[in-house]
Amino acid sequence: MPTTLFQVKNVKKHYPIKGGILRRTKSEVKAVNGVSLEITKGETLGVVGESGCGKSTLGRAILGLEPLTEGQLIFADQDITQLSRRQLKPFKREMQMIFQDPYASLNPRQRIGAAIEEAIKIHNPMNAKQRREKVLSLLEEVGLKREHYGRFPHEFSGGQRQRIGIARALALQPSFIVCDEAVSALDVSVQAQVLNLLKKLQSKYELTYLFISHDLGVVRYISDRVLVMYLGNMVELAPSEALYENPVHPYTQALLSAIPRTVPNKERERIKLMGEIPSPTDPPKGCAFHTRCPIATELCSQSKPEWRAVGEGHYAACHYVGEELNA
């Protein structure tokens, strides 16, 4: 029986935008605007969507790294929405994040061995020697070298720094990891090694991943299910295979059609999205995608489509789901 590890209920995260000389709040960015999910223990849930649609914000919000504007989080049957910092501490250890910009998430004056050890120190009763050994083996596991232990962040390449972030997240043996563009800086061969490592650790420790990425090939490879977001909203959720074989939402279809293929000079049909990307402070009425949707009608500009089932574990928010699209 699959058990639910994480329940995310109607989560919203809005950021105030300040303006004028007094920097008063003028409006809000609705970065995440009502996301509800059940994440199963041991699965990888991929998250894709346009840049700025709220993926990182969703990741940070559900880890409690930022207060929610609205919504509820239930982790391993416990409501963690209202917990204080201290009460949250045992959960923090279980939940880790691999950050999108590795440079910004590392302290430039701290040697990377110390940075990884620090995380262990807070949560694990180990002596200095054991800790050091643990860090050295983690470095090797992510494809770095033991010699790298005493180096500073700026002495690494972009992809090496990203692997430091991965080692740091794995150090605490968490049960849930948000991987935010965790392999995006890696060339394909190292990427393949890291993806295979993440899969291996997953089956060994029953890890659960929320895997945010722009690389749709990577997402397909690692994910059991995939969530597609647009402007802070969920537009489609499906088992990986169904999503790639039979995408139903016009946004998902456009996204999949735009993937560059690895064949030089091959012409292909790309569904080009028309119109400007709407502003997240003032998202379009009705369906948030209607301003750029190739099949939008009057209805779409007026009423927000419901989230409905279109197949086994396959959901989408579109008025015309199930009908012939792009005829």
Next chain:
Amino acid sequence: MTDILQIENLNIHFRTAEGSLSAVHDLSFSVKKGETVCVVGESGCGKSISALSIMGLLPENGHIAQGKILFEGTDLLSLKPDQMRKMRGNKISMVFQEPMTALNPVFTIGYQLREPLRIHQGFSKKQAHVKGIELLKQVGLSLPEQRMKQYPHELSGGMRQRVMIAMALACHPQILIADEPTTALDVTIQAQILDLINDMKEQLGTSVVMITHDMGVVAETADRVVVMYAGEIVEEGDVETVFNDPQHPYTKGLLASVPKVEGELTQLQAIPGSLPNLGEAIVGCRFQSRCPFAMDICRSQAPPIYEENGHQTRCWMKEGESIADNIVPS
């Protein structure tokens, strides 16, 4: 067509706690006017530092031990710091791999976009502001007026990357060096940015050096591909030749590691092992310890470069196939 950029025997060293380490060895390649050269290769093989050395922006503990970087015939390495500053962001500009290394967290996006326009193009503050908004629109950011007033931390990863692209395009450079410019972008915006770079190429004859690990981007944009491994070029050729007929075992492994978006899902074939350490003394071919085809000679002697019709490969397996005068001394 003429070469606008020529890199000749570039050698880059770093001073570190472990002593002086050599990170790039005898790198040579050139870029023609209006051409796009894509550089691919394993993480840590020296792509970014090669690009940074063209910009004169190597980290403090790095230096160029040997070599030339010729831009329109002038050796950039012989320029004084203020002459180099005038080149940067003007004739040659760069999109950096990690946006936060290039964006200043304490200044607004608007300030950072206006400054280079005022310095290099002599724009007034007002003109620069208008141009800044136009640039943000071009890279597909919503609410450009609003973005001008925001700070980097208020933007998403992909938005920061696009701000940096806007900054790099601002002064119509003759060479654009883009280090993983689209890693934080979804495929629809990626397509838009690649089109934008392409338009600039066509209208202004800009040359592009693009570092990317996205083989789809390479297939779509490159005229020529340079494959690096452990500080060296191992293969170079036009994009179709390299993709359809890769010669070096490393290039073959790289192409086989790309996760597929269609067809059957199979276990990814990673190339086993990892890059040698910078300080490691290597006898023979640098890829030898990971190469499934390594022969005795590979373990004892570094291979030369073999060339057929402009397609270069640094591998002993080419030895049997080629005749002696095909060998380019390396």
